[in-house]
Amino acid sequence: MDGQILDARYRIIKVLSVEEVVQTYLVEDTSLPDQQFVVKQLHLAKNHPQDLTVLRRLFAEEATAIAKLGKEHDQIQKLIASFEENEEFYLVQEFIFGSPLTEEVLLGTPLEEDQVISLLFEVLEILLFVHSCGVIHLDIKPANIIRRESDNKLVLVDFGAVQEIVTTIVGNLEYIPVEQLHGNPQYNSDIYALGIVAIAALIGLPANEISKLQSQKNVLTGEIVWRNRSMKVNQNLAKIIDKMVRFDYRKRYQSVTEVLHDLQQLTNQEPEGKKYNSKKLWLITAGIASCITFSIASWFFQSPKFVDNTQQLFQEGITKYNQGNYKQAVDNLTQVIKLEPKNALAYNRRGDAFYRLGDYQKSQADSSQAILLNPQDANAYYDRGFSAYELGKYQEAIADCTQAIKLDSKNAYAYYGRGLANTQLEQHKKAIADFSKAIALKPKYTDAYLQRGILHRRLKQKQAAIKDFNAIIEMNPNDARAYYQKGLTESLNQQKSAAISDYTNAINLNSQYIEAYLHRGDIYSELGNKVEATVDYNTVLQINPKLTVAYIHRGTHLLSFGDYQGAIKDYTQAIKLEPNNAAVYNNRGNAYLDMGNKKAANQDYTKAIAINSDYGLAYYNRGITRAKLGNKKEAVADFKKAAQLFKKKGDKNSYKDAQRELNLLRNR
Template structure:
């Protein structure tokens, strides 16, 4: 073997892999007794010195992160060193004595379900740490999962985050479509692990996994891997199917979610008790329906003559519910209720389906019936609480959440629901307490952190709010909402550039995040970045041509640099979408006035006032016109009305402006030529605002 020592200390013992993008060797350190390492030589696809400099810097940054990861978790392969020699880059990794998972997943020899669950749980625990540190493995496959000889634990090796620098995609069998397209997500790792689980359950080696790609549903792109011959726990199959969803947005978002579902599946306590599962909350509001409930508890209580039909109906109803076929689910649950009128679980689940369809009255009625049949069913109280919330019956909702908490004091979701209702009743202290309790019970509860952060910002506890959003980002670095809400808070703290970065991060994660574009455009406009602001507003209207606020904000932006005709066009488009938008009339009046069309301006201000009698801006601006027209009494009346409204609204600066104009007019002076017209934005507030 080559006697040359790499970096003056590593002697190559043998070649482990000779790939196009990298060569891997087993080597020994001549300075250490009996110590072996894996040395990988990376082949960069360029010899251009400038490009190499950039690649080397990226490489060094990623290696530093991996060094830290290996120190934090015993089941992550340690990165020992890296160096450059003869314009080649090398990394030195820990050698793990053991066998890869390819030696356990053998052709025609499926692993048992408990083995697969154990495998998934062990790797997911590692991924929680990996993802929390902002790293994506990118190459999870059986070859990169080693069963360590010393303790039989699984070790995750060969992170592709380094090879990402040279665009390496060697294992397409395990690679989701968004990763192939360069739109890498944290749950891309979850997809790959799900495919590993399928291979283990089917007994498929890597060279046969590619067959699954040809078995995908042509319409949906979903992997079709189950058949009638395969006997598998359907709850486990459901978890795996959610891991490998074609659309990453419908997949589990991060590893803790999969772990939670696996723990429910394997928990003996969950099988013995009729403990209700958590809710899936709707995006940005936290309101949602229940997950699938088990049938065991009620199935054992049914008369034997009914044991065949009822469970089948329930299972079909649940399957339709999970597939978002809520009407079909309601039919099945209704038929089941006819056969078994005292089946509380059927009422409960039918109520969830009605909730999903927006029929909150019927959802409330079904939950009430479930409570009547089983007063100890905490889940029914919880469900009814959300139905009552949607019906704006907040006090009644709080009472139901409180009862759910009495029946199960460790239910984080009931505390969360009660907090939302308390916010509506302005009980901010109680809401903060509930959200804090929910977080104490479930420390990874990102939605609770989000709502607490929003509430803290409203209460001007801005640093505490930022800490909540920081916590979400640490748990799930791909949570666009957290970046967006932190950006809003940074604006209140007058940290415009920090807010710009947060909005940009939110947009990078979710390229169709309209609110983030809107707020970023406003900051660009305030900073005088004409082109950047215009691009953001234009992007919104490309995504949604009927997004009214974008026309209003772009109109204000155009007005700011003298494009009054363009501003009028935008406000006119806004009024086509909403003829009762007072802000659009007020702002269009400003633009008409700048062009010298006092008549049109006066009409627009008057129309804004007719729509909204408390529109202080329109009174103020109409006062400006009346002063120009020498209508002294009319102008004073408008400024007085504006001053009163500004004072009520806490607008001190605008109140002082109005008072100054009144004083000028009463002293028979004319200074309205320097008066600045006031524009208003019809804000599209962020979630939870």
């Protein structure tokens, strides 16, 4: 089966699962190298009641509806394509790196109540969007809820509606309410299924015992009996779950909004210091000091009733946010706040939108308002902490993350955020301790490994850095960042072949990885591989023709091979792009000096010094040029200034060089 091509495009890499009517494959798109997807092959059920023409139409309609959901919500698996071959139907879906909820819920160990509440809040918020679009999931179960590795968010996958059209299979009976079995699914059929998940989590049922719930029913009412005297569970939480799984859908919660409201009332009623804190989720992109947050608010409406108009405005704001239209999201949520001044969720969401717009001041203000409304919410402190981080207020960021940790000591993301701020303040030991704690709480937290590895490298703990990057690669072989950072570390160890290999792996995983091309080009240049280096620099400039650093790297490369005109041309282009870049003037001065144009070199060094009066190397180079021009007095002044600046910065070797040039001039 491996290697087979589907739809003349998707090559099967491996078979993920084989069931009676559904087979699942991991595939790569031959037209988009390095792009992996999941393909579900749906076998047409025997004696299917629908004729093939009608079936095709229904399949296409449902697939279109599900695809639209994935485009508009970040926590719904994207449906990439659908097609038919040999009267069998296929779904091409986004491949989500992460772990199914079965690895958290069905392990035979009960979850804490606050963990279950956090799970309910997050999945219900996704369902709020799904139901508002007129879609019922129809197959809510732990296997169809994936905790995404990159940001720890829960992602809803495998909608049952499109699969049932072809297979007529209704899903796992353990999670299916009676009305759905009878072909009359309701929106609250999804609520029932999620309630079963919550029960399994609270009891700590292993996977092979989940079916026992359906046999534990009251003979007269048909309601599931899941609590016993020895089980300690908050009575109000138990009542909410009981209402989620009522046998008669007419007596069940009628909407997701109702469940969210009661859960919020539950959190507000808890005694001070014991309020439930649901988990804040963050989208953190890697980089030395780059962190973008995207929060899923963990509590719902503060007011007893959320009027229809306000709810509609709120949902429109969320939809705009998920579509990336953050400005419109702010407008909608501002209207919600005017109507509901104590709506903490609206402040939270508007703060997220402001954050994505880069308005960190307003994002911070909204988080502060959320804290006023709920001082025990750890997530609001963390949210405000990241806004402070982006504003360069690292002490404030540390204070907020520390408060978040006090309220929720098991929040790995709070430790990670504090680690980033400690890194900026060069409190290296504290930063490493924070990243290590984040990893201890979340062993597959690749971003924490990445930042700890980078910090290890800065502290010249190269083997420890490589160990962290290798740990990431072992967990996720497709993480280009880990290969790139490992390449940087190998390069510092003078392991140039290993570094080239790592940069190449990063590029193979991400063909737009500019930094990997630049550093690989630098190593090729150092090794004398002129053609390979030039190809890498040219590739970067094809990706981004206005990238100053690419012209600088290529210019330095050309200069090292004696192509002075080519180097000067590249440095001149870099100056056009960044007229105040002192280093580029210094480099072009070197090129002019090497080709014998001392006057032009002197002018460039002078320009570099005018831009940066503390540029020791430019003074040194101008001193060399002035000495060659016979301007001894001016050359001595430059070498003295260079020596002074080198000494101030602790650059002993450069200081000795400047003193040596001074002595040579004085002895002439």
